[in-house]
Amino acid sequence: QVQLVESGGGLVQAGGSLRLSCATSGRTFSNYDMGWYRQAPGKERDFVAAISWNGGMTYYANSVKGRFTISRDNAKNTMYLQMNSLKPEDTAIYSCNAVRGGITTMQPLFTSWGQGTQVTVSS
DSSP: OOEEEEEEEEEETTTOOEEEEEEESSSOGGOOOEEEEEOTTTTEEEEEEETTTTTSOOOETTTTTEEEEEEGGGGGGGEEEEEOOOOOGOEEEEEEEEEEEEEEOOOEOOOOOOOOOOOOEEE
């Protein structure tokens, strides 16, 4: 079973930046394409960004393209999400998961999720 632990969230003003981390254990991290997802209050969980197993390819939701950057360090079994130019509509709980079927499918692989990390952007 894989463990996913997200961190780095917080409260930030619009236009600010945050860097999220996703630490994994229990499976070989470098075997998997990985992704970030977010869920705003009262809404479904949405795809944010994905990265291929070796970091060579990335894919972003249109809403974050040009503002967010996904990366990974396979030696540390950790994935990151650098979020710049944050907007109030980015407010959500951010979670990570492996991605099923290639990064453009945007589909999470594991049914079990971590606790997520709260990002709140004030206007």
